[in-house]
Amino acid sequence: MGALPTNTVIAVIGAGTMGAGIAQVAAKAGHSVLLYDAVAGAAQQGIERTAAGLQKLVQRNKISSADCEALLSRMQPCDAIEDLAPAKLVIEAIVERLEVKQQLFSQLENICSADTIFASNTSSISITAIGAALSRPQHLLGMHFFNPAPVMKLVEVISGVATDAGIAQQLFDTAAAWGKKPVLARSTPGFIVNRVARPFYAEALRVLEEGGADVATIDAIVRESGGFRMGPFELMDLIGHDVNYAVTNSVFDAYFQDPRFKPSLLQQELVNAGYLGRKSGRGFYHYG
Numbered sequence: 001m002g003a004l005p006t007n008t009v010i011a012v013i014g015a016g017t018m019g020a021g022i023a024q025v026a027a028k029a030g031h032s033v034l035l036y037d038a039v040a041g042a043a044q045q046g047i048e049r050t051a052a053g054l055q056k057l058v059q060r061n062k063i064s065s066a067d068c069e070a071l072l073s074r075m076q077p078c079d080a081i082e083d084l085a086p087a088k089l090v091i092e093a094i095v096e097r098l099e100v101k102q103q104l105f106s107q108l109e110n111i112c113s114a115d116t117i118f119a120s121n122t123s124s125i126s127i128t129a130i131g132a133a134l135s136r137p138q139h140l141l142g143m144h145f146f147n148p149a150p151v152m153k154l155v156e157v158i159s160g161v162a163t164d165a166g167i168a169q170q171l172f173d174t175a176a177a178w179g180k181k182p183v184l185a186r187s188t189p190g191f192i193v194n195r196v197a198r199p200f201y202a203e204a205l206r207v208l209e210e211g212g213a214d215v216a217t218i219d220a221i222v223r224e225s226g227g228f229r230m231g232p233f234e235l236m237d238l239i240g241h242d243v244n245y246a247v248t249n250s251v252f253d254a255y256f257q258d259p260r261f262k263p264s265l266l267q268q269e270l271v272n273a274g275y276l277g278r279k280s281g282r283g284f285y286h287y288g
């Protein structure tokens with residue numbers, strides 16, 4: 001089937017940490033991208049953040065100003081979800097809650113044409129379960145980008161029980177055409193990376209809770225001796241504690257409360273306090 005042609009209109013829903021970056025990736029590949037967020041003004045702000053990031057790349061001669069302008073001209077903020085009707089691929093990057101994602105995709109089934117592909121950027125929620133709420137679950141997949149989406153190469157293309165194998169292959173080919181390194185996976189809790197990464201966060205949080213070492217020390221050891229690019233606390237601050245905590249809860253529940261995946265009370269308290277990491281200016285570290 002091959003990749004979606006570049007004249008295919010793409011919609012991205014949710015203009016937060018991930019959505020704006022995903023929209024940038026699709027626009028860079030030549031697509032017209034419609035960006036929508038439930039919060040008024042958020043899509044415009046997402047595009048402004050993208051513009052500011054690209055401007056830095058222009059200053060460092062990593063991209064020409066003509067390419068930067070062309071890319072930005074392909075990103076369009078939308079005020080109403082009905083404006084997404086022309087999209088043939090919709091990528092959702094909203095809050096990590098099953099019922100909210102189900103409701104969004106059901107609404108989209110009545111707005112977009114019957115051949116539209118629906119993709120969720122969920123980190124952990126079952127694609128099969130999201131699809132169960134739809135009349136065309138064969139058109140629903142996971143398309144899981146990593147943070148920051150314009151930089152990280154890996155994309156997990158995830159099939160639920162009802163997903164059409166040909167559409168999964170088409171999304172795989174599309175991600176490859178966008179310069180990514182896609183991998184096909186089946187829908188299991190946390191998929192590949194977020195399953196394997198759970199102990200990375202959980203054990204670091206346990207060491208901290210037991211008073212073994214402080215945040216900066218654990219991060220430094222993991223970075224400098226472990227060879228990781230970021231320590232676990234730096235990475236959780238980048239991801240956002242609301243998102244990371246929701247992912248842990250979702251994997252914990254999906255594995256029938258297996259204690260290996262037990263969420264951390266410390267992280268729950270950060271979420272309760274609104275200390276969500278970089279995006280709120282404070283998490284384990286202070287920003288700005």
Ligand code: NAD
Binds near residue numbers: 038092094096240243
């Ligand atoms: P975020 O909180 O930064 O942004 C979410 C955005 O979605 C917000 O702007 C919010 O206003 C909007 N939104 C919420 N509900 C909506 C709805 N019903 N309709 C339209 N817009 C809505 O979240 P994020 O970190 O970008 O995460 C989004 C998704 O991507 C989640 O499913 C998350 O698990 C996944 N994800 C996150 C990361 C990460 O590192 N943060 C990495 C990979 C995948």
